[in-house]
Amino acid sequence: MAQLARCALLAGSALSLATPAFAALAQSFQPPTLTPESVSTNYTGPSNNTLQNTPLVPGKAFDRFIQIWFENTDYATAASSPVFQNITKQGILLSQYYAMTHPSEPNYIAVVGGDFFGQPSDDFRAIPQNISTVVDLLEDKNISWASYQESMPYDGCTLFNYTSFDYLTDNGTYTYYVRKHNPLIIFDSVSNVTDRALRIRNFNDFAVDLNASAMPQWSFITPNLVDDGHDTTIDFISDWITFWLMPLLEDDRFNNNRTIILLTFDETETYTINNQIYTLILGGGVPKDLIGTTDDTFYTHYSALSTVQANWRLGSLGRGDTNTTLNNVFEFVANATGWKNNGISGNSSAIPLLNLTGNIPGPLNGEFYVPFTAPNTSAVGAGGGPVFVAAGLNTSLTAAIVPAPVNLTASGGDTPWAANPGYDYPNGTKTFTNPPSQSSTSGSGKLVAPALAGLFAAFAMACML
Template identity: 35%
Template sequence: MITIVLLALSALAAPVANPLNKFKNYFVIVFENQNYDTVLNNAYMGKVLPSKGRLLTNYHGVTHPSQPNYIAMTSGSPKGVFLDFHANVDKRNLADNLEDIGKTWKTYQQDYPQDQGCFLSDQGDYYRKHNPFVSYVNVHNNPNRCANIVNAKFLDQDIANKKLPDYMFYTPNIKNDGHNTDIDYASNWLQGFLEPLLENPVFDDTLFVITFDESNAALGVIDFKGNHIYTLLLGKSVTPGSQDSTYYTHYSQIATLNEQWGMSMFNLDDYGAAGFDLQ
């Protein structure tokens, strides 16, 4: 019986046999603490961007506060992280699953206190809780993996060299992500940052995911809207001006990489998550 169960779990964890490969690169930008309706009422994010991409009208964060959502997004569950204190998570994560299928990854952190490497504190407008990869023990104890955590200024260099990693995780600073400001401030930054990327041919085969960590509900307060957050997809693999009402969560990002690249699921809270419908 034990052998049968182990074989079943192994089968569940296996990558898909025929990945769809509808995009070459994956670029996720994570903003902070805004309700879906608030973002939709913003001129740029609520009107301009949806005309260019696919609005996911039923996407949800998985918990409150911020940090557990980042951990869930990159490892298939909050991994016992319930608050925003510095966490050290000794579990598998996206770095493992991406490397298992030969995919490269990098996280671009705006206002990171050093050029690259694993900086384990907060400084200025950089907050560690919004940088999930540095919290994984098998990342911050590995210099080669730490080299994939870089100051966001190096995105320009990677673009110029036409050497984008397959998977990109971009964290704006605490002001530009809307955490210490508001949605108008964040969207103004996004417009200036994103529009040149959308026009750059180096990103022609990239799926952009614009999302938020959670809705604007404080820890311990009942969230009557179910952590409903704005998420939008951009790229040639989606139809401009389209909408999708499928129920998605942060785990859907993992499911999408499973379907599109053949990356293994973690089969934790991500089990059964729907991957993005790209059309």
């Protein structure tokens, strides 16, 4: 990843001593619903009817891929949990799986976009329409997909967060849902397209889809801020796994013999260690001879992209998902598809530092701002297909010629992509709550603030030199 390489030149320190900006709450787990298959008023939003999926597309190693993400937990902390110890016996432990950076949001962006684009924080971001995601790759092969966000108030919600009734204490309100843990909503190429936006669904939809045997082939699942451990502890996560996931592992509508479930965390809690996170592969699609084993291959969040690409022979995004250091395919899938991993495993010195925080240049970083660059169109991904290039993307602006970073924050500005586009779907159709001020450009993205036009013109000239 070119941005990771540049960071060493731009940062005086390899490590951030920052600590997470939250404190775990001593709360007792309370199920938000009677069963995982039940709808609940605690989820606030009604179901938007049953998901309509395309016909099943067989994969080389699996036909359904489910990701479930938890929050901010060191590897050793998860490994100390009796529930995690027990569930590990049912799958494959990926002992050298790493997040990409800190804090949370850039990791979520990376796992669907193949890059975190320098995002240094958990602040609001809206990535422009011509930046592609895994959705483009899936839809290109007619593979159904959806995202399920616990406590999100309605399908396609673009709000920064949402506060609802506090079902834990049965008193007052609590902010259970946050946009930063909902990766696809951050990309305009998904959230600004109504049919796509409404595939970002809440847990009442999950119950309806499950009961209708309408689970998609690719899904991303985010528990709410207490159930994912962000505001609580590993014990709270464990209680949620026992309540929600364990019964679903026995439900063929969720987990059949062609299903792979990736259970992982967004990042470590401790920023001063490398970003190793406890990660499991579960599901009926795990080869029987690998159940209860450990895979020491070096994996990252980009491996979740490259593994899906290899399985369905997809194209790639031409970003971190094609970086040969960072994109190892899960070993049993690599074996089934003929993909050759890079051989990095164990505690190899070849494993890069992946806990660099806030100082990676990119279009989402106001202090180290550079414009969006085109993907590497000559890259070879694990699926063997072509690099996806969205309509309107300036393919001439590449990482090799991108200008030096500019500190927009120092002059009181921010990255253009911090502006809220203003659209939302509270009633299942697109509405505008705040008319967007951004304008379009034929470059690598849209301009939000006209005052930045001169800055972008300077960038364009620099790129032509």
